Amino acid sequence: MEKLKEKQTAAKIDVGVALLDREGFVVYTNDTIKRWLGKSNPQLIKAGLELLIPNHRFSKVFASGKPMDWQMELGGMHLQINAYPYPNCVEKSGIFLVACNTVPLKIMQERLSEMKAVADELDAIFQNSYDAIYITDANGITLKTNDAIERLTGIPKEYYIGKDLRYLEKRGIVQKLVSFEVMKQKKPVTVIQENSLGKVLLNTGSPVFNEQGEVIRVVTNVRDISELNRLREELSQLRKFHAGEDQVVVASKEMERVIDLACRVAATDTTVLLLGESGGGKEVVARMIHRNSRRYEKGSFIKVNCGAIPQELLESELFGYESGAFTGAKKEGKPGMFELAHEGTLFLDEIGEMPLHLQVKLLRVLQEQEFHRVGGVKPIRVNVRIIAATNRDLKKMVAEGSFREDLYYRLYVVPIEIPPLRKRKEDILPLIQFYLDKFNRKFQTAKSFTDETLAILQRYQWPGNIRELANLIERLLVITPSHEIRPDHLPKMTGVYVPDNEPAVQEHAQNGLPPVSASEITYSLEKIEEWGGLQEAVEQLERQLLAAAYERYGSSYEVAKALKISQSTAIRKAYKYGIRIKSGEV
Known part of the structure; x- marks a missing residue:
């Protein structure tokens, strides 16, 4: 308690005020000046004020007729002093003196800097959370969310800010969240939902109360448990x-x-x-x-x-x-x-x-x-x-x-x-998960493979068998900077295994795709080389298709319907390629 009082005293801003006539006699001083000087007799105060405004400064204010300011140390205080000339009621000039102790201001500035550093650190933790964190006010308006929301929903976090959850639900961007149920029950609520990207999300909303016991915020933690469910199913057979x-x-x-x-x-x-x-x-x-x-x-x-x-x-x-x-x-x-x-x-x-x-x-x-x-x-x-x-x-x-x-x-x-591993493909994914868990624990990470990456690894021939698989997973966890390991993170030696009796064209035919002629392949290869590679070519084609769809249909809802994708994907792709969306949608 004593330390708290000391801090409160240190943070108190002292301002001393005094009025002096032309001869330097004291017309008025406030209690702060008296406390500083430790005097109450006007003559003694006059003598003390000469410390604050020496004779040469006093004369200079009168000679110039302009305000002056200076700084000085007094009894452990750092004073900022301002002197202003003024006319009094008998048309004689005087000086209005204002002295401010800036030590508390410096203390407050340091505390503000410390608070800003803490706030920056908390914001960095908030933004880098692997789970999505979604904050709304008591009216269901989105106040803040972090980068993970884009990974889970495919839509940039900026899109959500300021939006009403009821609007987002109506547009199909989100399903019914737990926020309103939390406000109603005034306690944490957890629900499991599947979103438009096919991810199974565990949503846990928690209320934040004010002093009157009213819910003023709802903080929702959104976790992707799709991989956990898939793993649980595999482990049940493992x-x-x-x-x-x-x-x-x-x-x-x-x-x-x-x-x-x-x-x-x-x-x-x-x-x-x-x-x-x-x-x-x-x-x-x-x-x-x-x-x-x-x-x-x-x-x-x-x-x-x-x-x-x-x-x-x-x-x-x-x-x-x-x-x-x-x-x-x-x-x-x-x-x-x-x-x-x-x-x-x-x-x-x-x-x-x-x-x-x-x-x-x-x-x-x-x-x-x-x-x-x-x-x-x-x-x-x-x-x-x-x-x-x-x-x-x-x-x-x-x-x-x-x-x-x-x-x-x-x-x-x-x-x-x-x-060999290539002859027992059912073991590949369980082994990948086993070594992924093992090395995540070893390196204290929480990385995972995308479905596309797992599909490639499952089709790989694995000439080095389990030893090669374990070494590859360890290497990927060490060198991959992101939480998700995507196909482009795989090393060049990792190729797709196609058995001798199942050529690539036959594989495409089994997927319902028409076979590709040699002339079409040659033309495509030339175009890809012009575009700078397969990934760039695919993105350019996707950009052109989306731009044409938005030009024709206008709204993300109609674009999603025409391209047979979710509306959230249509919005995310538009953000990615800089395609203009109607103002009413964002």
Whole structure:
């Protein structure tokens, strides 16, 4: 309370007023002057006023007959002083003195600057909110909205300002909003609606009251839950299996069969051979088998990439070595991966890259569960489950003599082939959503893909399989500046996959579009080159069509009806291309 009083005192503006006759005697002073000078006797006040208006300034005012002003410091105050000559009732001149303490004004100025900075910050937060925020007064007139409203409705925010919600509803720009229901109930109200763009919007309106308990504002938060609903539907059909830190996302029948088989063999110690292209998820399936086995609680999951370790080092990595086994060896020796995987699972990735002389030693371990370290003479027994993986054709390698036949059959106990991503398209969108959520959490973002982008990604061939998909999504979340990832954000190497037996012309025919002749394609390509690219050509054609439609029909309602688009789209496109709309519509 004391600090509040101090602030109120500091903000009080003091103005001292005094009247002096021609001889400098005091005719009148207000209480402020007396308080400043700490005097009440006229003679003493006169002496004090000489501090405010020295003799040389006093004389100068009379000599010039014009007002004068100056500044000075007095007792911690910064005074702005103005002196005005005046005639009195006995036709003798005098001086009217006004002194203002500007310190409170400076304090007020600083506070106004601070308040402006806070207001600017709040406005920036308001405008950059991912959800749309819509503010109306008690009469339903739009006072303010943010940039997100355009993303959700397709119409610039400037169009809404000053508009009555009843007018916007009548024009079909918006559906019935919650504002009037909030005013009626005097409490928050939430409704779910679908707009003309096909977006499902969650609208939550909240009242703002004055001191009399009357609703003076309604603040509505508008959130797009279309993607959430779509994801919920997909998740209802989606199966996820844990594999350590990773998850196996399954939506296709092909992957369901893979996972079902992997779950069955997990309960045994049977050797498993995982087959499939690189990046298809073989390691994730291997980890899932280990996680669902009895060995998960007893031992570790150890991975060895046989193709990534130089051949001269692979043997010592797998089987370890004894002290002094070779130059540079540790004095105490070193255990190998088989020893580290004791009671657990050893995952031999890229088994097809293992040299022949090590294949013999591996076969012995598989058959007898024992081996010798490099440079050692004492056999070491281990209890290890082997899961091998390869993207190569081992049977062909056996025929060529680069892979041992006996080892092939020893590994080929339970083969599990993981189909490439292009052959299980039902998994693409769930995987995209899975990695989108994962990297949004990692980078603390809330980005999403447009439907057009998802359509392109679903048609893509994905030669790098899941690894390529995950890397692409991570890259897009890092480099894309906007909340929505559009087709133009995709890298150039991302193309649309069309199977060999489904040419592009056939695909168009299936969509009800007439096939395009070679001459038409050639002409179109020449025009596109003139226009500066496909996107520019499409926009130019769209601009011409809209301009012609507005010229013929006049109103956005008729244009929308003729072009078979929503009225909000017709207005948004007109704003985009600078097409004049009737004044009654905006």
